[in-house]
Amino acid sequence: MRQVRIRTALVGCGAFANAALVPAMHAAGIDIVAVCDPDAARADATMRAARAGAAYAEMSEMLSAETVDAVVMAVGPTIYPTLAKQAFAHGVHVFVEKPPAITLVEAEAMKSAAVKAGKQLVVGFMKRFATGYRMAREISQEGNFGVVKMVNARITSGVWTPAWSKTLTPFSFVLDHSVHFLDLMRFFGGPVDWVSAIKTEASDERFGFAVLLGYASGAAGLLEISNYESRGVPNERVQITGSKGASVTVENVSRVTYNRDAEPMVAGRVFSPQRERLVWEPNMTNISAENASLAHMGYVGEMRNLANALTAGLPVTPSIEDGIAALALAHAIVESDGRRMNLQSTGELRNVAVH
Ligand SMILES: NC(=O)c1ccc[n+]([C@@H]2O[C@H](COP(=O)([O-])OP(=O)(O)OC[C@H]3O[C@@H](n4cnc5c(N)ncnc54)[C@H](O)[C@@H]3O)[C@@H](O)[C@H]2O)c1
Known part of the structure; x- marks a missing residue:
C-alpha cells in the first residue's frame, strides 16, 4: 500500500473537475492543497469541495506560493x-484532461517541455481504468485468447458543443468525445499504422464517421463514431476477437461477455466449465467504494495510477505519447474522406489546425 500522499494543485474548477476529478482524487488518497480558476466563485466553491487550503485566480501565482x-x-x-x-x-508533474492539445505541433512541444524539465506529462484517458475495459484487456492478453485480430467498437452521442470549443464541428466533436475511443482502440489493438474514414452527415450539427484501422500487428479495427443518437442513452460497445475462437465484448462499460470457444449446440453436447460463455456485471447490491460509478468508469483508477506511479518514481501511462497518437488519429479521421492515411509519418497532419 502507498504510504506517502501526493500533493497536487487543481487548475480549472469547472463542471468536470467538480463532478469527477475532485471526488476521484479524494478516493485515490490524493491531497488537493490549492485550486485556481479566474472565476472566483468557482474557485472558492471548489476549494471547499476539494478541502483545499487556498484558491487562486491564476496558476503561476498558485505555484509560486x-x-x-x-x-x-x-x-x-x-x-x-x-x-x-x-x-x-515551476518543476511539477502535469496531468491534463483529454484532449491534450488541438494540433500535433502543440502536443509535441508539450512533450519536449516535459522531457526538458524531467517531469511527467499524463493524459486523462480514464477509460483504460474502467473495470470492464481492464477486464477485457486482461482477457485479450491471455494465452487462451491467442493474438488480437479484430477490434470492433462504437461510441455515439447526442448533439453538444464541447466546453472548450466555440463551435461544434466534426473535428471538435471527434477530438472532444470520440478521442476516448481513439485511445481505447490502441489500448486493445496496439499501435495503428493507418486509418481510413468516411463521413456521413445529416446537418451542420449531426454527423458521424465509419473508420477502418490497420494495426501494426496486422490486426484490423472498425470504429463507428457519431452524434446521431442521444446523450441520454448508453452508447458504447467494444468487441475484441482473438485468433483462437474467442472474443470479449464490453457493453456500456458495465457488462463484459467472454465468448470462449464453446461447442455448437448439438444432441448430446455436454456443459464445459472451461469453454462456455462467461458474463460479468458490477455487483450493485453491495455497498463498496469500488462499486461507485466513478470507480467502474475509471476515474478513481486513473488517479490511483497517477499517485502510485509518481510516488514510486515510475513512468505514468497514458502519457503525452498516447495523447499524440490519439490526436493524430482524430486529425486523420477528419481529413481522410475515404483516403488511407498513414500514421507512421504524420507530416501532413502536423500543421492541421481547427476544422
Ligand atoms: N474525461 C472525461 O470524461 C471528461 C468529461 C468532461 C470534460 N472533460 C475535459 O475536462 C476539461 C474541462 O472541461 P469542463 O467541461 O469542466 O469545462 P468547463 O468550461 O466547465 O471548466 C473549465 C474551467 O477552467 C477555467 N479556466 C479557464 N482558463 C483557466 C486558466 N488559465 N487557469 C485556470 N482555470 C481556467 C474556467 O473558468 C472553467 O471554470 C476539458 O479538457 C474536457 O475535455 C473530460
Missing part, C-alpha cells in the same frame, strides 16, 4: 499547451 508534486488540469485543449509549459517551469 504552494509546494506541490503535480498539477491536475481540467481547462481545455486550447490552453493546456501554454499552461503545461508554465507548470514545468
Whole structure:
C-alpha cells in the first residue's frame, strides 16, 4: 500500500473537475492543497469541495506560493499547451484532461517541455481504468485468447458543443468525445499504422464517421463514431476477437461477455466449465467504494495510477505519447474522406489546425 500522499494543485474548477476529478482524487488518497480558476466563485466553491487550503485566480501565482508534486488540469485543449509549459517551469508533474492539445505541433512541444524539465506529462484517458475495459484487456492478453485480430467498437452521442470549443464541428466533436475511443482502440489493438474514414452527415450539427484501422500487428479495427443518437442513452460497445475462437465484448462499460470457444449446440453436447460463455456485471447490491460509478468508469483508477506511479518514481501511462497518437488519429479521421492515411509519418497532419 502507498504510504506517502501526493500533493497536487487543481487548475480549472469547472463542471468536470467538480463532478469527477475532485471526488476521484479524494478516493485515490490524493491531497488537493490549492485550486485556481479566474472565476472566483468557482474557485472558492471548489476549494471547499476539494478541502483545499487556498484558491487562486491564476496558476503561476498558485505555484509560486504552494509546494506541490503535480498539477491536475481540467481547462481545455486550447490552453493546456501554454499552461503545461508554465507548470514545468515551476518543476511539477502535469496531468491534463483529454484532449491534450488541438494540433500535433502543440502536443509535441508539450512533450519536449516535459522531457526538458524531467517531469511527467499524463493524459486523462480514464477509460483504460474502467473495470470492464481492464477486464477485457486482461482477457485479450491471455494465452487462451491467442493474438488480437479484430477490434470492433462504437461510441455515439447526442448533439453538444464541447466546453472548450466555440463551435461544434466534426473535428471538435471527434477530438472532444470520440478521442476516448481513439485511445481505447490502441489500448486493445496496439499501435495503428493507418486509418481510413468516411463521413456521413445529416446537418451542420449531426454527423458521424465509419473508420477502418490497420494495426501494426496486422490486426484490423472498425470504429463507428457519431452524434446521431442521444446523450441520454448508453452508447458504447467494444468487441475484441482473438485468433483462437474467442472474443470479449464490453457493453456500456458495465457488462463484459467472454465468448470462449464453446461447442455448437448439438444432441448430446455436454456443459464445459472451461469453454462456455462467461458474463460479468458490477455487483450493485453491495455497498463498496469500488462499486461507485466513478470507480467502474475509471476515474478513481486513473488517479490511483497517477499517485502510485509518481510516488514510486515510475513512468505514468497514458502519457503525452498516447495523447499524440490519439490526436493524430482524430486529425486523420477528419481529413481522410475515404483516403488511407498513414500514421507512421504524420507530416501532413502536423500543421492541421481547427476544422
Ligand atoms: N474525461 C472525461 O470524461 C471528461 C468529461 C468532461 C470534460 N472533460 C475535459 O475536462 C476539461 C474541462 O472541461 P469542463 O467541461 O469542466 O469545462 P468547463 O468550461 O466547465 O471548466 C473549465 C474551467 O477552467 C477555467 N479556466 C479557464 N482558463 C483557466 C486558466 N488559465 N487557469 C485556470 N482555470 C481556467 C474556467 O473558468 C472553467 O471554470 C476539458 O479538457 C474536457 O475535455 C473530460
